[in-house]
Amino acid sequence: MAPQLDSFFKQVDTLAESFIDRLRKAVAIPSVSADEERRPDVVRMGEFLASELKALGASVELRPLGPQPHKEHLELPPVRTILVYGHYDVQPALLEDGWATEPFKLTVDDKGRMYGRGSTDDKGPVLGWLNAIEAHQRAGVELPVNLLMCFEGMEEYGSEGLDEFIEREAKKGGFFEAADAVCISDNYWLGTQKPCLTYGLRGCNYYSIEIRGPAQDLHSGVFGGTAHEPMTDLVKVMASLVEPDGTILIEGIKEMVAPLTEQEKALYGDIAFTMDNLYESLGSTTGIYDDKEKTLMRRWRYPSLSLHGIEGAFSAPGAKTVIPAKVIGKFSIRTVPDMDPKAVDEVVFKHIDKVFASLKSKNTCKASLQHAGKWWVASPSHWNFTAAGKAVEHVWGVKPDLTREGGSIPVTLTFEQATGKNVLLLPMGSSTDAAHSVNEKLDRRNYIEGIKLLGAYLHYVAEEPMKE
Amino acid sequence: MAPQLDSFFKQVDTLAESFIDRLRKAVAIPSVSADEERRPDVVRMGEFLASELKALGASVELRPLGPQPHKEHLELPPVRTILVYGHYDVQPALLEDGWATEPFKLTVDDKGRMYGRGSTDDKGPVLGWLNAIEAHQRAGVELPVNLLMCFEGMEEYGSEGLDEFIEREAKKGGFFEAADAVCISDNYWLGTQKPCLTYGLRGCNYYSIEIRGPAQDLHSGVFGGTAHEPMTDLVKVMASLVEPDGTILIEGIKEMVAPLTEQEKALYGDIAFTMDNLYESLGSTTGIYDDKEKTLMRRWRYPSLSLHGIEGAFSAPGAKTVIPAKVIGKFSIRTVPDMDPKAVDEVVFKHIDKVFASLKSKNTCKASLQHAGKWWVASPSHWNFTAAGKAVEHVWGVKPDLTREGGSIPVTLTFEQATGKNVLLLPMGSSTDAAHSVNEKLDRRNYIEGIKLLGAYLHYVAEEPMKE
Structure with a gap:
């Protein structure tokens, strides 16, 4: 040849x-x-x-x-x-x-x-x-x-x-x-x-959750305990999205994922990859799964949700007694077959609206898509x-x-x-x-x-x- | 005279x-x-x-x-x-x-x-x-x-x-x-x-919660779903501290607060303060209580807990698909009679340790006091x-x-x-x-x-x- x-x-x-x-x-x-x-x-x-x-x-x-x-x-x-x-x-x-x-x-x-x-x-x-x-x-x-x-x-x-x-x-x-x-x-x-x-x-849908209350940042001594704090609400909403073991808590996501076929499953065994490869790239042994197949599947063929950070809150070293007036949480979902990016938006927004409503806060919450790649x-x-x-x-x-x-x-x-x-x-x-x-x-x-x-x-x- | x-x-x-x-x-x-x-x-x-x-x-x-x-x-x-x-x-x-x-x-x-x-x-x-x-x-x-x-x-x-x-x-x-x-x-x-x-x-006990996992920041595409993410854990821990209505969820705090006497209660009615004063300083109507007495008591004679922000996470405008390797949550508790600052530390650390343990994460969590003023x-x-x-x-x-x-x-x-x-x-x-x-x-x-x-x-x- x-x-x-x-x-x-x-x-x-x-x-x-x-x-x-x-x-x-x-x-x-x-x-x-x-x-x-x-x-x-x-x-x-x-x-x-x-x-x-x-x-x-x-x-x-x-x-x-x-x-x-x-x-x-x-x-x-x-x-x-x-x-x-x-x-x-x-x-x-x-x-x-x-x-x-x-x-x-x-x-x-x-x-x-x-x-x-x-x-x-x-x-x-x-x-x-x-x-x-x-x-x-x-x-x-x-x-x-x-x-x-x-x-x-x-x-x-x-x-x-x-x-x-x-x-x-x-x-x-x-x-x-x-x-x-x-x-x-x-x-x-x-x-x-x-x-x-x-x-x-995998694709990526990147979201923002903006929660705002007072017109400007407040002093926590003067206002702590008397006003709804956007950070308190945001952290509750962000905590409702994903479990520490990576399980996505948004209703409807799991159902969108193409089922694993026997044929596809068989592909994973032979892949040259070990848990030590993962630990080496992490620089730690904080992997969620202990076996190669599950780890690779989680990386390649299942969705994941990561919380990236919060804009508008105190993020510098040291101590500042501020109640931030407007905070924007950032997170993204890595998408896989057969997830339709628009359908993902729909369940994400529905979930956030529902959780925020359950907080009975007088602040306002607005979730939006920053960008999506299939x-x-x-x-x-x-x-x-x-x-x-x-x-x-x-x-x-x-x-x-x-x-x-x-x-x-x-x-x-x-x-x-x-x-x-x-x-x-x-x-x-x-x-x-x-x-x-x-x-x-x-x-x-x-x-x-x-x-x-x-x-x-x-x-x-x-x-x-x-x-x- | x-x-x-x-x-x-x-x-x-x-x-x-x-x-x-x-x-x-x-x-x-x-x-x-x-x-x-x-x-x-x-x-x-x-x-x-x-x-x-x-x-x-x-x-x-x-x-x-x-x-x-x-x-x-x-x-x-x-x-x-x-x-x-x-x-x-x-x-x-x-x-x-x-x-x-x-x-x-x-x-x-x-x-x-x-x-x-x-x-x-x-x-x-x-x-x-x-x-x-x-x-x-x-x-x-x-x-x-x-x-x-x-x-x-x-x-x-x-x-x-x-x-x-x-x-x-x-x-x-x-x-x-x-x-x-x-x-x-x-x-x-x-x-x-x-x-x-x-x-x-009021006094102020200011705390940090440091959660760390991987040795360096990770790409959420490559590692999302396979490794324990410090942000996921931190947001869960922070969400466990306080309710949107200001209720502190740390066991033992409530019991430390001096009970309200009839004599003290009587002082609040005459104070020259209206809800409009509050709304004016907030620049919004996102106050938790609708009456003056409760609002002033919450400001003056009850403790409050504010989440100030997170160090080490993505905090800039825009979108960054990072899994932060080490994040430090900042919060403080405004203290009142008869709270002993050291006793507050104790119940705070106990609460954080308990919540973090319940997450079953392989990351490590360390809470510490930044400063306390009585x-x-x-x-x-x-x-x-x-x-x-x-x-x-x-x-x-x-x-x-x-x-x-x-x-x-x-x-x-x-x-x-x-x-x-x-x-x-x-x-x-x-x-x-x-x-x-x-x-x-x-x-x-x-x-x-x-x-x-x-x-x-x-x-x-x-x-x-x-x-x-």
């Missing part, structure tokens, strides 16, 4: 140092999208990518997410077309935050850990696609599929405008029209040793996944775990809905990469073998039967 | 403009004790007071609150000795905070409202004593008592070191040794029309109060309300305990003076008549029978 991969792989190994150098150049551009002063660096990073891609012979358009110019339809060769997505902006990072090395300087230690902001999220995977192309060219091997690439520079700042752009380009005559499947490399292995393919994400589950038996599975076996010598994630990557659902095609999440980095945190890194092995994996995936895609 | 007051009163009226000018000079010195850069102004304000007092013939010592020099014992004339306390530092104030006029420039409007930081808290009352002395001198009337004055410059910053100083000076050979009673003018009328004498204050209640039938009552009737033509306050003025209890003498709170300003807030003011009428009141009080004190 796919014998042309050998020479491609050989080239990847030969070019390893130059690929690392390419990542070094990318990390050195501090493309922090959340920092307005760094926006020119985000643009510079986009231009760097464009010039690298052009040098590789790709046709590149830098597309602002505003109104777009008319463009000619590209005639693509009559083979499969894979649309890949990645982002080249990064989270903020300062040495003072606790980094052991300069965050915007790729620093490789003796264990091959390559430290630097964006190394794993998501400059490494983005450059992975470029490197795969270059290694094909050097090896004299044709790319076996058409490759459409969509690289974004505002992912860490909410991807504003991206949804509309994707929807537009997925339509007839758009850049993504010809895509047969989508591949996103922007998540992580479940652990550090075994690769995975990710076929599901869950996503793809079919892991689609050729997009079977091809990726074969590529993993070829490169890593092991069948990948089929995983979901507890968090959301909203663009995944957008691509699925806009293109109507199967979307695959094909991670390059591992669970210890510390994306968004200090000392973010990508292991050299994950980078170099990951480049092989991306290339191999394209070859196996080309070989899969043409059924949809 | 006290006929010599007539010429004193006349002088107060004659000198009114110069007294306002004295307050103007005092307000112009921004003696903000909380601001280290303003400390020289606090010192300057102390020197201003000292020089004004010296000009009036008083013997003045500027006493740093560190170790003190040896000093000669003063031979005081064999009449009653009244110790008065006030403070000359002020809360911070910036025009940008929303002041309608420059905060450090006394600005008198056409209704006689004198706006300026410190006008009512507490420069007006402090200068009131000086003005009363000056008016006596101009009127050629002897002060009928010995007057010891203790003016402090760090009250708004915790009065550090003051307790030890007072205890030292109250001992044999100390400056306060000879005091027969204490008078503090640093609080306010209950409303705007009727003067009051204050004989009680309640204070004086006997309003003591000659110190009857003298002040007669002075109020003389100046204002009305019997004063006998009030308590819901908040604490810790120095009150310190003076009582150190001197063993009766302490009277004799307010000058009214409930609308906005101490600590923007647009702080003192009404001209309260200032000028207040000067007469302070002077008259000294005369009635001198006439009271010598029983303790």
Whole structure:
């Protein structure tokens, strides 16, 4: 199978140092999208990518997410077309935050850990696609599929405008029209040793509960005991939402969850994950369940409710004898199949109204949805996944775990809905990469073998039967 | 009675403009004790007071609150000795905070409202004593008592070191040794029309509940549903403390409260206070009780429990999907006779431990006392109060309300305990003076008549029978 991969792989190994150098150049551009002063660096990073891609012979358009110019339809060769997505902006990072090395300087230690902001999220995977192309060219091997690439520079700042752009380009005559499947490399292995393919994400409905009473903050000495205190009410309402063991107390939620089938249940036993993996990431042994299967199911396929905090109350160190006049509780529900986000809103608001009414408080309470992102589950038996599975076996010598994630990557659902095609999440980095945190890194092995994996995936895609 | 007051009163009226000018000079010195850069102004304000007092013939010592020099014992004339306390530092104030006029420039409007930081808290009352002395001198009337004055410059910053100083000076050979009673003018009328004498204050026990689980904040997508969340536990514990109607749910608290006697109950009916007064200060009608007596009792003679906020949780506007790793809930209990602060700690900690244990969480919970200040209640039938009552009737033509306050003025209890003498709170300003807030003011009428009141009080004190 796919014998042309050998020479491609050989080239990847030969070019390893130059690929690392390419990542070094990318990390050195501090493309922090959340920092307005760094926006020119985000643009510079986009231009760097464009010039690298052009040098590789790709046709590149830098597309602002505003109104777009008319463009000619590209005639693509009559083979499969894979649309890949990645982002080249990064989270903020300062040495003072606790980094052991300069965050915007790729620093490789003796264990091959390559430290630097964006190394794993998501400059490494983005450059992975470029490197795969270059290694094909050097090896004299044709790319076996058409490759459409969509690289974004505002992912860490909410991807504003991206949804509309994707929807537009997925339509007839758009850049993504010809895509047969989508591949996103922007998540992580479940652990550090075994690769995975990710076929599901939880959604997230984020709510506010605003309770207000007096016109301004009050002194608890003067008013304590005589006026209804918004904090007292809010804490009661928040306490009514969830139990310490994670059980959601909102009537109607449980019934929305798709039942666990025997087939799905069977998937969990083989997953390379241990309770120690959980304890290591928690930094404590405060997990709710003592076994792996329940823990993974709670993370992937059951909803959860987290209380995030309270706006408007006293939140500084020390002691302040204030009765806050207006407090806003924040919580979110991670959603799963078959929960309809709007139906979730309905039962949430009904529950809050009912509990607040039972308090018989003269304050006023208003619950609202801050934002909602739907869950996503793809079919892991689609050729997009079977091809990726074969590529993993070829490169890593092991069948990948089929995983979901507890968090959301909203663009995944957008691509699925806009293109109507199967979307695959094909991670390059591992669970210890510390994306968004200090000392973010990508292991050299994950980078170099990951480049092989991306290339191999394209070859196996080309070989899969043409059924949809 | 006290006929010599007539010429004193006349002088107060004659000198009114110069007294306002004295307050103007005092307000112009921004003696903000909380601001280290303003400390020289606090010192300057102390020197201003000292020089004004010296000009009036008083013997003045500027006493740093560190170790003190040896000093000669003063031979005081064999009449009653009244110790008065006030403070000359002020809360911070910036025009940008929303002041309608420059905060450090006394600005008198056409209704006689004198706006300026410190006008009512507490420069007006402090200068009131000086003005009363000056008016006596101009009127050629002897002060009928010995007057010891203790003016402090760090009250708004915790009065550090003051307790030890007072205890030292109250001992044999100390400056306060000879005091027969204490008078503090640093609080306010209950409303705007009727003067009051204050004989009680609630205490305050301030607590923290720290709950911690994971080693660092977690992503709710990744960990929601699999780990015990400190916020979930904390909100349950906080919700177990108090009902929306103010009922404290901690077992053992209710039993510590001194029962309401018929005699005490009778005091409440006549107090000049209406529910509209409450609603006006709340800026809402979210009071718990619909009648005056219950409201005042809840403020003055029953304990209350307020939830102030949570440290360590998400408290900013917007949405953040964080599971906070360590959260610290803050609440306080306003204490009343006969609650023993240490006994309160005991039942509080027992309650929290019990509730937390019932949650069966793997997180850890630690409750602690941040600070405690005891309640204070004086006997309003003591000659110190009857003298002040007669002075109020003389100046204002009305019997004063006998009030308590819901908040604490810790120095009150310190003076009582150190001197063993009766302490009277004799307010000058009214409930609308906005101490600590923007647009702080003192009404001209309260200032000028207040000067007469302070002077008259000294005369009635001198006439009271010598029983303790």
